[in-house]
Amino acid sequence: MSEARLESVTPEAAPAFPPGIAYMNGRFMPMEDAKISVLDWGFLRSDATYDVVHVWKGRFFRLDKHLDRFIRSVEKIRLALPVSREELTRILAECVERSGHEDAYVEMIVTRGVSPTFSRDPRDAVNKLICFAIPFGWILRPEEREDGLHIAISDITRIPPHSVDPTVKNYHWLDLVMGMYEAYERGARTALLKDDEGHVTEGPGFNIFAVKEGKVTTPDRGVLEGITRQTAIDLCGELGFPLSEEPVSADALRMADEVFATSTAGGIMPVTTLDGQPVASGKAGPVTRQLIDLYWKKHDEPGWSVSVEEVLRQAV
């Protein structure tokens, strides 16, 4: 064969990584060293599930609920968690402690992994656990809260439940990413996708709620059952706002008195425009404001949160 050898071809710019600590292959490492094989089926088949819990002022928020969902997701798609729940908890806490972050975004992932024989059979793969703690990320920063989220309702259909179970938190996001590009072109900040019956579902990383005449509604199907979504439901109960999980049309959203989004990456966030039109007055409404306040208050209440230190102490 030819002796010609190409040593280098226009390398891409070296990426920067957020400061953080990852755990994989049985050890902790700086974020920039956390890499998976390009042959991992978590990548080549998006055959993986994950969860994200956040740490705020040194305390995990609703850690048990995230662990419950993660373990359910792992089982539902026939993966096996390579460690016990207790070990996983320790690993997550130790990622945070080693990172030094007081406010952190803490992700846990199980991928199908790689088949040692490179067979095509997922049963042959060695499942892989990856955890990491990086700085807390926001879909909408607190200082942007007054302006609120500007959302474009996309005509792209969210991947339906009869194809991929949305209650298994998954990385099947191309529909959401294409929705984001469409939203940018329409002057919005993010997108909301509909199901094949025209009801709204979810956006990239968030659930959606409408408030009309004091009653709160949120889609009941075709969506991730977000922990922040559940928290908003719980807080509506505490504040005495009637709430219903039911199909929500794009028009119901447009005619709502208030609209808000929920995500681990930012909590409860006012949505102030839909497709360029203001939602009611175009400002965060009173129900949304009360929910936001209570949401952040819960962050240092035992029962809702637990300190990273305490988790580590219990693990010793």
Place this chain on the structure above:
Amino acid sequence: MSEARLESVTPEAAPAFPPGIAYMNGRFMPMEDAKISVLDWGFLRSDATYDVVHVWKGRFFRLDKHLDRFIRSVEKIRLALPVSREELTRILAECVERSGHEDAYVEMIVTRGVSPTFSRDPRDAVNKLICFAIPFGWILRPEEREDGLHIAISDITRIPPHSVDPTVKNYHWLDLVMGMYEAYERGARTALLKDDEGHVTEGPGFNIFAVKEGKVTTPDRGVLEGITRQTAIDLCGELGFPLSEEPVSADALRMADEVFATSTAGGIMPVTTLDGQPVASGKAGPVTRQLIDLYWKKHDEPGWSVSVEEVLRQAV
């Protein structure tokens, strides 16, 4: 914070990698060193496209068609190929040459990459090219051809085109993987998924064809427009078999005289049972056999194939 530090927790078994050569970050490397950041959106959002061309006895098969489709896929999902088509061609050939494989499975991938600011905006990401050459992989090995493929038709719906464009070769495979598990439990080797109208679509890595009374049909929508699918269509033309791209029902498949599957990973493959029932006689039929023979004959014909050596010579 606690001084307790966890140095190691039950590491998973170290994976084995197929022998091969990868190209990424501007250089060539052994397959086991080809790793992407766990923060790459190609992984965290399955925001990537790819293509696979094969090399048989030192010759690429229909390389131009794979490059055409790959470049179209990259554009369709708003990625940018970080190198020119000519550079990509050289890189692929050099992966093969350096690997020493005479028969190879050659994959090219562009991922969205990582945002240098860790923003959530895909427009901020630095797109990443990954190429690799590993040993040729088979869905059905030649020595298994007489037994043929045993397929279970799943009730899981293939992710629909209005969610993710199937003509963009993508890694949204959880529906296919869940279909595989279901197939194993039903005693089959692989799965075939339907669309929401009940027509068959595709399986994990293959397209499907039926032959009835001399006429060949293959689904016209909701499927990857496979290069091996196109090759089978072209070869039907050459052999004078009438062919139609049209919706194909599961029943039409069950009542066919012959069924075959097509994939870069194995070429044209007889399907001998569907849901445990034999297709016609349960043996590879005459149309399938003629197509298989002609398919492999084309592998050393100029116009259909080009030697890796020649590609490298042209690139010097």
